Amino acid sequence: MTNDTAITPSIVLFGDGRDWHGKSLQRAFARRGINPVVAPLPSCGFSTDTATGLAIPGLGDHTPRGAFVRFIPGGSFEQVTLYLGILHALRELGVTVWNDARAIERCVDKSTTTFFLQKAGLPTPRTFAGVDRTTAEDVVSRLVAESHKVVEKPLFGAQGKGVRLVETISDLSPPEDVDGVYYLQEFVPPAQEHHQDWRLFVCGGRVVASMIRHGTNWITNIKQGARAEAAIASHDLVDLAVRAAACVGADYAGVDVIQARDGTFLVLEVNSMPAWNGLQNVTSLRLSDHIVDAFLAAALPESVRNAREEA
Known part of the structure; x- marks a missing residue:
């Protein structure tokens, strides 16, 4: 190992790295002098021939300092269980994983999300x-x-x-x-004349950006034709989104909130692998930079970060 690699943090980016989000994250890491190992989860596995017990291309016997999960592909029950098992194993090895398998499991299964929202006393539709x-x-x-x-x-x-x-x-x-x-x-009828809801992007315990999604019908997802509008969330709405992400253990999340006709805000979903390209289109902030900075602050000791900056 060279001196350069000794101070270069070992970061794994789970995903194929070819989509908009993966490329955006890689550029953000590169601006910080970091070249993450990009590893699609289908190429990873377990192996008793490595010191870590894991087989992740590009790592060998090395344990990374952090793992960022951009994407978990679909597949059979067995395949998805193995992918999540890899993330569980990394956490057991002391690796900082964003988001770790527990948070992903709680968010992918909407019924479990609902359970944790109710357990935390957060308002959500029946x-x-x-x-x-x-x-x-x-x-x-x-x-x-x-x-x-x-x-x-x-x-x-x-x-x-x-x-x-x-x-x-x-x-x-x-x-x-x-x-x-x-x-x-x-079903929550619209509080206004048309259908809309909020998407708040939570990262590292704070809301870094938010938007209102105006739907052409009652479905307000951007992928379904909704229009995004930048919006500044109130203190109460920010607090609700941060608490929603925290209750499922998500380090970064897209929190969907809708307002009922009586003015009450209700959490609809917490997304543990959220897209943010729609939100990026309506904010001047470079969201990938915020995400990467918060992730590195959690994954790397300050001395390692400082060494990288001074190199």
């Missing part, structure tokens, strides 16, 4: 999750009788894909279309 179709029908019947609509969401899903508005029992998807799990959330 939500029900289970596998029994009859119970799901009972939930819909009860909410409809109270003059509410219901949003059916995939338990694992993002970017507004697969969500549907349920107004009667007949609107419920068949079990095979929801992978056997019904995740039902009370």
